[in-house]
Amino acid sequence: MPGSGPAPAASDPLGGGPAAARSSAGSTLAKPVIDARADANTKFNAAESAARDKVRAKFDALDGEDYYAVLGIKLDATPADAKKAYLALAREFHTDAFAGLNLGTAQTMLDHIFQVIQLAHSTIADERKRAEYDAKRSFEAAGASTDVAAILQAEAELHKAQLLVERGELQNAAKLLQNVVAIMPNNDEALGLQKYCTWWQTKNAAAAPDVVRQLEEHFKKQPGALTLKEFQGRIWMELGDIGKASAALKKVLETDPSHQSATRAMRALQRKKEEADKKASSGLGKLFKR
Known part of the structure; x- marks a missing residue:
């Protein structure tokens, strides 16, 4: 995720308005403290009171x-929708x-x-800032960290965990993933990788179907994470189910x-299949000789 930088003030379409405070895309402005007692001795006319x-x-x-x-817009609003809503609110407020009140x-x-x-x-109209803001909203909704540095660190650790899995160091990968999942609890790739590492350390055949089902659920939510589908194949290959592994x-x-x-993995599976076919052929040959 890109670093969060200061958001420049949006231009004032009506002129003369206060400059927007600079803030990162995902932050909110500090709300000023209003002392109501300051107006205690001021008489306001009807128009002023209404305003x-x-x-x-x-x-x-x-x-x-x-x-x-x-802005009063939907989450899938276009930049044009955002601008239209902004201009209406800008005129109103x-x-x-x-003037004169x-x-x-x-x-x-x-x-x-x-x-x-x-x-x-200025946040919703800018593609990069909007993406950062939406990501922060998602993390907040999940009760996860919104610390950009922590998220970047977690993403780096996820990548490192993937490399450890490829090298067969699943126990070390599992340790890294504990921190990753704590910071990004909705990251399906991290959750799936964690389940795979946990299963692989025991290779419990009875638990395999449920683990594969969970991996498939994570894959459906994050279809770009092809490793989640690959892990399913590796589990079936480990259990000797060549058909499901191949699929x-x-x-x-x-x-x-x-x-x-x-x-x-597919090459390794092909070798397993060839070995299985060779054993089967050898067994049939011995049977016919009898």
Whole structure:
């Protein structure tokens, strides 16, 4: 995942609005503390009171809202949808919309509202920032770490664990995967790899079908992780089920003919099949001689 950098302030389509605070794509602006006592001795007319109520309601509504909710758009909204929503909100909550009105402390609320609207739009409208923000939302929803450095470290450890598995060091891979899964609990590739490593250390034949089923479930959720399908083939190959092993490995190679690990596994499977055929032929030959 790319590093999270400062988000530049979005341009103000109406002019004269407060500059958006700089923040990373996944962060939120610190909400200002409002001292209601500051307005205690100020008399507001009906229009000002109505405006203050409107601003306060929007200010309070920002609590717990993500950028999609701030803009009032769906998660699959296009950049054009985001811009349209942003312009409508910018006009509604721009300082000029309240020209001539004394808002008192609600002016601070209004400034914050406009900053959040700008930041939400600048994040959703930018492909890279939006991807980072969406990833952070997913991690937060799963109760996982949103620390970019920790996530990058976990991704590096996942890659290292994959290399360890290829070298047959499954116990060391399993240790690495404990940390990976703790940081990325929804990463199906890591979860599948962990299950594979755990099974391989015991090679429990009775547990194999359930492990294969779980690997297939993870694969369906993350179909790009072809190793999850390869692991199914390796488990069946270890148990001597050449047919099921071949079907799983063929699926990998049909999708990616250059998949090196699956290619090696398929070659090993072919050797096993040839040996099995040779033994079968030898047995038949002896039988006929009798």
